[in-house]
Amino acid sequence: MGSIWEYANPKKFIATTDKVLPWVSLLALVALVGGLVWGFFFTPDDYKQGSTVKIIYLHVPSALMAINVWIMMLVASLIWIVRRHHVSALAAKAAAPIGATMTLIALITGAIWGQPMWGTWWEWDPRLTSFLILFLFYLGYMALWSAIENDDTAADLTSILCLVGSVFALLSRYAVNFWNQGLHQGASLSMDKEENVADVFYYPLLLSIAGFILLFIALVFLRTQTEIRARRMRALLARERMS
Amino acid sequence: MELNVSDLSVSRGGIAVLEGLSFSILEGEALVLRGPNGSGKTTLLRTIAGLQPPLRGTIGLEREAMAYAGHSDGIKSVLTVRENLQFWADVFETGAIDPALQAFDLSALENRPAGGLSAGQKRRLGLARMVVSGRPVWVLDEPTVSLDLASVAMFAEAVRAHLAAGGLALLATHIDLGLSEARMLDVTPFKAIPPEIDDFDGDFL
Amino acid sequence: MPDLGKYAQAVLASYAVSIALIVAMIVVSILRARKMKVQLKEVEGRIKSNG
């Protein structure tokens, strides 16, 4: 199969992902629909939360993805800085909008879910607020990509921003906890990765998490292909202008 | 002290512009790069001056040996001529600036804010900065643009003095420099051949 | 349809919004992919013909 760096060649990347994409998308569809339907229709209400517990099948996976997509972008940026593979920089660029949407979903579902308990539509809960900050980082990252014409410079600057941004995102995560600690007791259901729910909720949740992950992989393959083609078109047009 | 460049290729915006360039400049020699606008002269000079990494090939001397002068002279119009020059003298840690001021007869304008200088005077201040930098290799990009004849002659004089003192000069221009004895090098034959369209790898071309 | 009790409105709202965002993301990605494929073919054709 050769080393993974083989896939850094844009042409080969497109060829391979074209083969894999239909399967991943199908799997994603099955897992996603399966997880949500199972969770929505076939799980009982929580004794304390009532039916709002059904929001868990959207909120937890999207929160999970919001963080992991940024980590993926961080890794892709590091690969770009170290090994200068265009595909990894473009993969990071392709992943950003997906991560931003996931963060948005996590925010909205988190706010709606908390509404009955907190009585307000938005509560400055440390976790929700850190997702809000993460969303701002996504916006900044995407804005920087679109602000720079030259592809190489854009890849360099955005990857450095991603590195610095990650450190500050962690700092903000801690600072927000510190800032709101005294005022408000955390949400009753811990929203972090490890779930402390009964099995009956647990398996549909795993399925929908798998669905979200597969969806992300399919979309990032598709969008990276688009970025590669866009990049190639710009290069061809630049070459045309030069000759 | 000599600068030899071997098989250098430079890129602009990720696309190779010039490739396979090899030349060497001996002590006391000046080399003038000729070529139409956009042929990559500026990119080449910036690469040799160390402002950007070369795509391929080697440059004989380190960045510390180069004094670069681009199109704009980096003159602060609010500061006076003396302050501008003194700043560069302190940065390059070379001695007093008076010899340089005399060499370009700027002593009279010493305390005038640099903003009030004419194009020719500004260019002379830029050249005085090169002298003050004490660097052996002068890398000059279009040095005589917007200069009247007297200033061009004076510029040529300054370059000759620098060469006589054992320095080297690499200039890019497409108008007359008044440096008849300098060697010429036309960059057009070194234009980079655009890579094959189907070769998808590399820079997406 | 399970009995969602008094939180029905909240649960349905969050499902609706999330599914809408996911579908929008997928549709936008697919449209952009198709458009780019076409544009690239057109540019490549033009360059190869008079290249």
Add this chain to the structure above:
Amino acid sequence: MIALLIRDLRLAVRAGGGFGLGLSFFLIVVVLVPFGVGPESGLLSTIAPGILWLGALLACLLSLDRILALDWEDGSLDLLATAPLPMEAIVSIKSLAHWITTGLPLVLAAPVLGLLLNLPDAGYGPLVLSLLIGTPALSVIGTFGAALTVGLKRGGLLLSLLVLPLYVPTLIFGAEMARRSIEGMDATPPLLMLAGITCGTIALLPFASAAVLRVNLR
């Protein structure tokens, strides 16, 4: 190195706007708050530390793009790049110059403006201290943002979008320190965190800013 600092300070003073810009903006923001929030002094004094910190932060933000943009336009950034100074030093000196021309005056003006918002007496010392420790971090982070957007035409808006999220930890710990001391709580944890952030950014961020500038100079 010192020559660059002196030159930048002289430029800021002589070109005007250096000192005055940040200060007047800070004054205006603080004066506007009561118009928006109402003159009721009880309310004002509770939000005073936050408003003062936010005003200082925005005043810093306002003058960020001037740090590198002026040198970029007249070409002296290229010349500095070929000078014996390492790029990291140039960037740090620029942040220091920005802090002296903008950060420091804010720290001095904050107590005076605290009167306008009838900041409780217990708040003055900690507020000044927190600003003194926090504003250098604002300048260093701001220089990183300025380096990112130096080549862009309309970089100003993008600069704030990039820099404001990075300012969140400093703002939280700075304002928290002032607020806790007003409420008589122990203010050392936020103080230590604030100092940690400032030292961390001063030590590490110049490398990122220098790398960004080298990319932009290509």
